[in-house]
Amino acid sequence: MPLIIPAIDIRDGRCVRLHQGSYDDETVYFDNPVKMAKLWRVQNAQTLHVVDLDAARGEGEHNRAVIGEMCDALDIPIQLGGGIRAMEQIEAALNLGVYRVILGTAAVRDPEFVEEALDTYSAQRVVVSIDARGGEVRMEGWTEGSGLNAVEFAQEMERRGVHRFVYTDISRDGTMEGPNIQAYRTLGRQLSTAKITASGGVGGYDDLLDIQTLESYGVDSVIVGT
Secondary structure, three states: OOEEEEEEEEEOOEEEEEEOOEEEEEEEEEOOHHHHHHHHHHOOOOOEEEEEHHHHOOOOOOOHHHHHHHHHHOOOOEEEEOOOOOHHHHHHHHHHOOOEEEEOHHHHHOHHHHHHHHHHHOOOOEEEEEEEEOOEEEEOOOOEEEEEEHHHHHHHHHHOOOOEEEEEEOOOOOOOOOOOHHHHHHHHHHOOOOEEEEEOOOOOHHHHHHHHOOHHHOEEEEEEOO
């Protein structure tokens, strides 16, 4: 079974779920991210995936304090994505106690920045997210297209030293209608050794079994929502 990574998406200090990445289609399901993180730990979560949705859209880093509290409250690693676009932001996140940072828009706009981050902090601490709709990489909190093909972008990032990708099919995200298995197969076939964390659409145990069939394609973990 792949490693199951619970996700906590934070907007305005609360735990939310976006339907297909739309900020206009938001469900608030918990007011306290720290308590939510503790609840996941009680359920034996081995790591958490946290996204700062406000920072992802360039709307400030006011959620960073609560993310630091989450790190302090847990004895498991937290990976953080959303609005990390400069070396000082990586440093600040790691200083909060975050174990791993996820680069999205920054990787699309400035591939050399990815290389610098990898050289400074290692491929274990820095990974790249591929957020795709219809095979195209999206950026700026999924609100803008990039014109880049997701597989070709992943290949370029792997050549630059990336060892892991978090791949989200935006059309499945927040729907619980099942993951896009074919998308992960397609990506996995085109990568050399990089690993894939699947994200988007998982709604039940059968979906996890489907993800498990992707081990030979480099998929070794899966992000699940709430």
